Amino acid sequence: MSACIFCKIAAGEIPSKKVMETDTIFAFEDIHPQAPAHILIVPKRHIESSLAFSKDEASLLCEIFLAANDIARQRGLDKKGFRIVTNTGLEAGQSVFHVHFHLLGGRPMGWPPG
Numbered sequence: 001m002s003a004c005i006f007c008k009i010a011a012g013e014i015p016s017k018k019v020m021e022t023d024t025i026f027a028f029e030d031i032h033p034q035a036p037a038h039i040l041i042v043p044k045r046h047i048e049s050s051l052a053f054s055k056d057e058a059s060l061l062c063e064i065f066l067a068a069n070d071i072a073r074q075r076g077l078d079k080k081g082f083r084i085v086t087n088t089g090l091e092a093g094q095s096v097f098h099v100h101f102h103l104l105g106g107r108p109m110g111w112p113p114g
Helices: 005-010 055-074
Strands: 019-023 024-027 035-042 082-085 101-105
Touching: 005 024, 005 082, 019 055, 024 055, 035 055, 055 082, 055 101
Parallel strands: none
Antiparallel strands: 019 024, 024 035, 035 101, 082 101
16 A cells, blocks of 8 residues: 555655564554553554454464564563553544554553553
8 A cells, every 4th residue: 555654664665663574564663652662563564454354364463463572572571561552443543544553561551541
């Protein structure tokens, strides 16, 4: 999708602070962090939201969560805890319509979240 900002970031067309990259996913620092650690993990292939996932993406979802765990361990977030969040739709706070997962940590998280 040529106009999607996350597609452009994953393709290297827009600079980012890359955290991790594989053939299918890209992780980078959020430009408006909501916690000391705030990393976005996106599939390189454009998927609009979590509603677009099918059983065919099971391995992609697993890769995203394993990447989040690896990043959390690398940053020491596994010691006290971290949060993985995806927003689906406007009322949930989805502002970029390319599915993405927020890895948040480094401070206490409240509940309910918002």
